[in-house]
Amino acid sequence: MHLSPRDPRALADFVTAVSTPGDPLYHRYLAKGQFAAAFGPTRATVADVSQALKAAGLAPGRVSPDGLSIPVTTTVARASHAFATGFSNVRLKDGARDGTGDGTIGYLNTSAPALPARVAASVTGIVGLSDLGTVVSHHTPVRHVSEPAPVTGRGPRTVAPRTYSPGxxxxxxxxxxxxxxxxxxxxxxxxxxxxxxxxxxxxxxxxxxxxxxxxxxxxxxxxxxxxxxxxxxxxxxxxxxxxxxxxxxxxxxxxxxxxxxxxxxxxxxxxxxxxxxxxxxxxDASSATDQNVLDVYQKxxxxxxxxxxxxxxxxxxxxxxxxxANAENTIFAxxxxxxxxxxxxxxxxxxxxxxxxxxxxxxxxxxxxxxxxxxxxxxxxxxxxxxxxxxxxxxxxxxxxxxxxxxxxxxxxxxxxxxxxxxxxxxxxxxxxxxxxxxxxxxxxxxxxxxxxxxxxxxxxxxxxxxxxxxxxxxxxxxxxxxxxxxxxxxxxxxxxxxxxxxxxxxxxxxxxxxxxxxxxxxxxxxxxxxxxxxxxxxxxxxxCAPRGTAATGASTFHPLAAPRRVLDTRNGTGWGLSSHPTTKPLVAGGTAPVRIEGVAGIPGSGVTAVVLNLTVTGTTGSGSLTAWADGTTKPSTSALNWTGTGQTLAASTTVEVAGDGVVDLATNSATHLIADVQGYYTSDSTGSGYSALKPARLLDTRDATGISTTGKITDRAVSLKVRGRGGVPSEATSVVLNLTATQTVGSGYLEAYPEGATRPTASDVNWSATGTTVPNLAVVPIGGDGNVSVFVRGTSHVIADVSGYFSPAGATFRTVPPQRLLDTRRTTALGSGATLALPVAGAGSIAADVKAVVLTVTVTGTTGTGYLTAWADGTGRPTASNLNWVKGRTISNQVMVPVGSDGKVDFYTNSTTQVIADVTGYIS
The missing domain is CATH 3.40.50.200 (Peptidase S8/S53 domain)
Known part of the structure; x- marks a missing residue:
């Protein structure tokens, strides 16, 4: 009887931590005999399973030193009764244990064993109900160096001792x-x-x-x-x-x-x-059972x-x-x-x-x-x-x-x-x-x-x-x-x-x-x-044997790229695959794409602490989500982008910690093509800009002529948007943080934001694939010399732009944190229409108590109608700008850089009932 670790995810996370340079646990392995107490099943679990075996008429032996197995010796009849399964004899081929042909007789259980519900979840498997399928060795026949003499009259071979040499x-x-x-x-x-x-x-x-x-x-x-x-x-x-x-x-x-x-x-x-x-x-392999094999590995x-x-x-x-296989897996973990x-x-x-x-x-x-x-x-x-x-x-x-x-x-x-x-x-x-x-x-x-x-x-x-x-x-x-x-x-x-x-x-x-x-x-x-x-x-x-190193923590300053640079595109193999072996396959469900950040796209080869990525999925094969995190660190349970169906194209920006190897990992739970564009990066020195959070303010809304002289939808052209001097953005600002929203779209299309006067980039910020879509995304955009940015519309759509902050030499520094979930109303109650929720962030998780602004990935799901979400500093008036916009039934994610109130909280307001999730990736202090 093989038992599960008390917390398989915690065990997997520990293995990742001890294997990751820069992690505090790097190479701090468990000492002999510590596994049972750290990760083995609890004493109560072992006692429950043992009691269940006894109640079934079996006599369990002493649990193994790691707590992962309980030996049971019994008859076929008792095993059949205890596990509600039958057994049949199988004639083996020439004495081999492959279950075919004629030869000796083996045994095989005829159905999966059953266990009481109260202990079934604690058991990875029952091994020994079959004696088929033993292991074999993987060597070729021996080639004699020279033909030996016949056995008759030949004495034992001796080799004269010699001193070591390479030969x-x-x-x-x-x-x-x-x-x-x-x-x-x-x-x-x-x-x-x-x-x-x-x-x-x-x-x-x-x-x-x-x-x-x-x-x-x-x-x-x-x-x-x-x-x-x-x-x-x-x-x-x-x-x-x-x-x-x-x-x-x-x-x-x-x-x-x-x-x-x-x-x-x-x-x-x-x-x-x-x-x-x-x-x-x-x-001997010829008679070893699966349990005999496991016993050797476990020993x-x-x-x-x-x-x-x-x-x-x-x-x-x-x-x-x-x-x-499951029992082996735990032993090797x-x-x-x-x-x-x-x-x-x-x-x-x-x-x-x-x-x-x-x-x-x-x-x-x-x-x-x-x-x-x-x-x-x-x-x-x-x-x-x-x-x-x-x-x-x-x-x-x-x-x-x-x-x-x-x-x-x-x-x-x-x-x-x-x-x-x-x-x-x-x-x-x-x-x-x-x-x-x-x-x-x-x-x-x-x-x-x-x-x-x-x-x-x-x-x-x-x-x-x-x-x-x-x-x-x-x-x-x-x-x-x-x-x-x-x-x-x-x-x-x-x-x-x-x-x-x-x-x-x-x-x-x-x-x-x-x-x-x-x-x-x-x-x-x-x-x-x-x-x-x-x-x-x-x-x-x-x-x-890499040195311990240090994790990418501490104060960081921001460096925008003049134009977004593509570092991954699974459609054409950009950044996808090892060495000269790229592939144009989509990222498979459950797959991971490591993306090199340091040393590419004009980014320094060292000292990068975080990167701002615009992530796009296209050609989706069903609903799914995307997670981004620092390579070599534990994969978080958070998400940076979510989608709800087949054939969608969606984008969301995210800020991701960059660990010691200069790589970030992207993983999806549904097959899709994936694109990643760098908007900017943070370094651990003071050569870049700091961030100043603003109360969100609307700078552009083509529906009512805000920031533009007309009220019509924009088709295949750029809109000039004045930034400096509006919404609290000062003249010394070098980059602006805009929440861009495409709404009332026609067909498919995308938005691109870039400094006015610069060449329009090939990377997009907002993507849509159907008429009537409302899609938001956060963009960090360098400001042109004239104080403006341009927003280009490919296709037809209304465009909204809300400013939430800016970067300048006088701004505050940024600090990365491993992605952590701060809010998930699915565990409590959905946020109702017209309701406001105050979320404590100061001191939560890895966030400092003196936090000024927080970088969140906010997701709405289970939407009940068309709506929007606004985030702002608690204790201040709710702004008229929005951070997320959706239509009924959609799951939408967006990065939010929101100031924190003096009481350490941020507020969320929705005008339509929905579930709200908030994951933190960094903060400003």
Missing amino acids: LCADFTGSGLSDGTDYYSPGKLAGTYGMTSSATAGAGQTVAVFELENVDPAAVAAYQSCAGTAASVSHVYVDTAQGAGAPAGSTVDDQPVGVESALDIEDLIGLVPGASIIDYQGV MVTDDQAQVISTSWGLCEPVESGAT EAAAQGQSVVAASGDSGSSDCEPATGSASAAVDDPASQPYVTGVGGTTMTGSGGTATQKAWNSDGGGSGGGVSTRWQPTVYQGGVATTGKRAVPDVAALADPSTGYPVYFTDAAQASGPLPGIIGGTSGAAPTWAAAVVQANAATACRTNGRAGFLNDALYRAGRADYPAGFWDVTSGNNSVFATGFTAVAGYDEVTGLGAPREAGLTTAL
Whole structure:
């Protein structure tokens, strides 16, 4: 019985925080034994679940150290009664556990298990109701270095001990095979990937390997003698006893026992001989249940002895039960919270991971490589070494780099803008896997010799421990010893990919993984064959061991752009995708688009604390919302833009914090194209302008000739709007904050605001797509030399412009805050027609008590008729200007920069009953 964390969102947020440079929790991992108290289910929950099991006639055992599982041993009859499910026997194929054919008998529950309602929400799954679908190892057959003599009369093989050097002994160097052509010695492989090659590499670190077979100590000893190493290798047995199961060198289900563990352990010995290696050994793969597999992973995590965990065993994702996958997910989240890095082989069947087990060539990926808190490792073919080496995707001799798109896990934030898929993409990275240029190992083949033999082997089973060794070396470097070990890798890997891709990764741009069916092709940047690519150790260490840094906080001043600059447009690939691998796909539902701010569009390469973006969605596929936040920080539950249907084009401006990597993240919960235009930015120095809030005042209304001499709608022309000297805007103002509204629109169109006398920009401020629309949006516009701004109308519409503040050298400074929700009337009562609501903001959330003005994203939803909303400082008279305008049934968002009353409150008035939401993104003080 596997239990859910007490607050899964809090656990996910903690993992993000400890993985984000600049966050106060960065690399402040949980210590061993702290997880249960911090995130495990409460004692009351454990007691309730245990009592429910007892009431069902079961005998629950002692809860695991992390509080996430309760063991239950029972009969089929009792389990059937307790969980209201039946069981059926399944005849297996030749003893294999794939549920087809004839052979031995397995069992399978016939319906989903049921639990009492009071505890069901606390349980992620019940594992063990089936014994189908065990994991397999991801290595290729061993290629003998030379043909061994027959067993008869052959004694145990001995290898003369030697002193460590980057090379190997005469078994390989004297074999006629070439290092760097026919195989890669540890020294040659390390040198090619920029890793250290020495007898003490990885000193002070511990790496754990997951195994479901007996390790061959004689083979490991032979390898150490050949390599001249003396690495520490210890063993932990889970659900099994030492020596139990099939002996190394034997064959079970046509699979040699001990070869996988030899590859995993010996690869690590060669690359990080100074590290301690722990073999966590479970029940033999041929008889291991899903629970046996989980027990090994859980033991590796709750022991918390190893900083890096490597697994070369997996199961094609569609075959694995949801209960098992969910339980794994929580275990790997626990590992991330403790600062343990988990790497997993992505499989050797290309894009068709299930083919060996089920015969299906359909697209599928491998678990646990597809797990969100695991780094999936694909495979490459390498030619040459050092600076002349080349790599392509591995696909040869019936095997190839596993990769594709998960059918289970939603798109991850860290892959946003890199893997533009509707689900989690695999792999994340890659390394050498081709057996024709593979890994030198010693192994035992009892059918051919009585002692260890030298051989060469490949598969992503070699790529995974190679990446584990790269992380171990990073952890041992000065940067990680100073700033904390790497921990959960994927956030940092993809952040590095967006920031300085060539420094940390060897981009693999050729080959494919079409082994059993059409798969994916390696291209520049990320791909579903080799991920981000192979490691470049120096840049990788910098990425994984970044200094703590500081968050983008403190007083900031504003710098307007002379004209808005486009930094993202998914319609044509602008700013969308990694390196030279852009895409013109829309942002998928649940997807994330990281947008670089620093160093683009005339923005400085450092020191930017926030950016003012005009965000536009177009080609919407249904109702949805967009969230914007600082890359690497916790995704907030706030929204910056909302829409209600298909085929809409809407825009809203927002102010977004910019964190240390100079990137902001944009995510939608509905597929749509997305455009982002920069209007201006804030920096942490005093070189820009400060803000002065004004009581909102109407400067333009074409319906009644305010600010213009006519009352007609504007069609395809610009309106000159005098700003300085009106509404409280002084002569020294450099930019003005206008709330622009298009109303009584005809057809589709847009508004553009820009300094008078300047070239009209190509970016829009307000968009509409239908007749009769009323759409508002806030715009920060530089003021022309004549004191005016121009508002261009494309199409036909009435135009309203209300001023709410201005920037000048004498204004107050701006401070960013992580987006936080301050108001949501959906939790209480809608704001009625003609009602006013006073919202306390001073001291709320991260807002200072001396706040002068606040930057809010205000959303109205559940609108009951045509209406408008006005925001102003509490204690002052309500202005005649509006901030949001809507028609019945629409959900509308707009950024509002509103002064705060002397009592620390702002007021909201609506003339039509509606729900009101207010999210803060910054404030002026």
